[in-house]
Amino acid sequence: MRQATPTEGSVRAMDGALGPIPAVCLHDHLDGALRPATIVALAQDVGHQLPTTDPVALGQWFVDNANSGSLERYLTTFAHTTGVTQTAAALERVAEEYVLDAAADRLLHTEVRWAPEQHVTRGLTLERAVDAVQKGLARGVAAVKASGGHISAVQILCAMRHLNNSREIAQLVLDRVRAAAGTTPLGAVVGEPEPGSVVAFDLAGPEKGFPVSDHREALDLLAQNLVPVTLHAGEADGPESIRDALVAGRALRIGHGVRLLENDPDATGALSRWVRDRRIALEVCPCSNLQTGAISHWGDSIKDHPITQLHRTGFTVTLSPDNRLMSATSVSHEMSLLISDAGWSNRELTDIQLNAARAAFVPRAYQEWLCERIEEACA
Template sequence: MLTSAERGPARVPDRVLRDLPKVCLHDHLDGALRPATVVELAAAAGHRLPVEEPEALGRWIRASADSGSLVRYLETFQHTVAVMQSPEALVRCAREYVEDLVADGVVHAEVRWAPEQHTAGGLSMAEAVEAVRLGLSEGVLAAEDAGHIVSVTQILCAMRHAERSLEVARLVVDNRDRGVVAFDLAGPEDGFPPVRHRAALELLADELMPVTLHAGEAAGIGSIRDALATGRALRLGHGVRIAEDIEIEEEDGVAVVTLGRTAEWVRDRGIALEVCPTSNLQTGAVAAFGTAPERHPVDMLYRTGFTVTISPDNRLMSGTSVTGELASLVTHFGYGLEDLEQLQRNAAAAAFLPLEDRSALEGIITEGFEGMHG
């Protein structure tokens, strides 16, 4: 495997990255709020924040996420979720989410969130889903009026440690023609396997609804196997610990790669990994490989043929974006336009869209990157 130094200096200027057409597959709505929006919504809802000035709140959230303390990391979501309990708040957050995608050069995104966490203000889960749908639609229409191409769909999450997954699965099915494209299990991965949600997963399989499960982040290979076998996952949320099922040895100066059975299954069948590099470092998902960005196994996975896609996970908590994550790959692994284009093609091909829409998305990517090459 070539190191970034062996591949030479980065070839993509920072000014180019934001204009590249990008696809985002793993992005949490409650982790993508603007600090100023959190402050305003908290004041309206009577929710007390640890810091009440937007820039200072943003710094506090990022410091908490970087602290190495799971308690402090999760506390940040308590504040964002708390201000997303009314239709008006959900509409606003969804609309601003689309605006931020456009500013980031994203042409297609699948935003995920857990409706069961947004009923404290009296909303039903169905009403919450409709509010987010409305906000996303407003954002997309405004973007189109301004001359920007963007599409956004929803992935509904059920919480692994809760008991409402069957309700969420039914909500996914009921809204399949209203912009909801898939189901996810989020929350604590270790100790809460997909088998606890068998009824929901069987319903989704019977209804031929796509599933992408968080797996290979807080737990290892066994969790990934379970997501594939029990969950019938078509993509893996994060999935980076699949790298623990790979051995690389040097023989006469040549890298020899040996894949375990699970890694072989994932790679050979093109099961997309929704990799979120900055978040993975914050949560310790890749601690076995090191704590520095250049030690993240994303490059090894990409170079050994896995279907790697790149997303921010939680824009607010990680202080990042799709552009920011790609910039890190350029800096730490020497990625050039060809690499970045392949990552976007991977994401377009893995999107939960009809074949015709995926083909059109790939065309947008091709055209956008050709313009940069030229």
């Protein structure tokens, strides 16, 4: 596996060798995208003990500890990022910085996910936590636009698979989606979402042993009210987990999904056909998948990663970093690895950005606008 080197301050940004390929990011965790220097500053504010207070060394610590080959061990690194983001001010700061880093990564649109229930140990309510992230994302969007750029940023709220709060989080998502309906800002691109608004629900955390079907009440509520759902599946568990996400969860997108072909190498089985023919987007995160051992069935390099087979056999593949800090990565870095290590072309990279634009949880008019900007830049 190729090891990336984290940098002081911002997580890894543009590699600089791709040319003008703007991107749409569908799978990015807010608590996995903090700047190392910001973690140090926030830890000092609340007295949180870190492994080191040197930003460069801390960034490397996150990468080293995420390279475990296990999703469960990978997830332990989040104790520090969630530990320093238990106040409204901290959440606002990291959300704003997230947007600025995303803009530096040439993102036109990003859907950042996080679990509000993991940020209430110091007295925040779920509602105030979501308000804080919305405010930070909106500030970041405003700053990018004030400098002549464009980005849109929305929230996906996660419930944790191994906990029992999914019904409450689903209701929170439903309330926020209803509140955001019809609030497009004056002068915005047609269909552009309100900055920082909540658009969908996810289940995150340990996958194996914690099926989607355990959260049926929450998922029924969302389905009955036509609220979009994307679910982590096919990362730490196999194809049956993906089936569970589609059947019990009625997922419109699958977070990761890289183990879809584990028992179906020719992609001829019923589950594979359903995912491909229905154009269910797979939110693939190659560097993260290497770290957690999600693709050990195929190998341990970007060249071995099933993303290439999935894309070239007609699946709706999208590309995301998952956790920029833990993988010292970005969308552009993931693209550069596909070129250098897996033989992808710029046209293929453009095609998966178009996939992401069409799968985004935004109105169709804005999807089309994003596609037009991608095609124009890559013409």
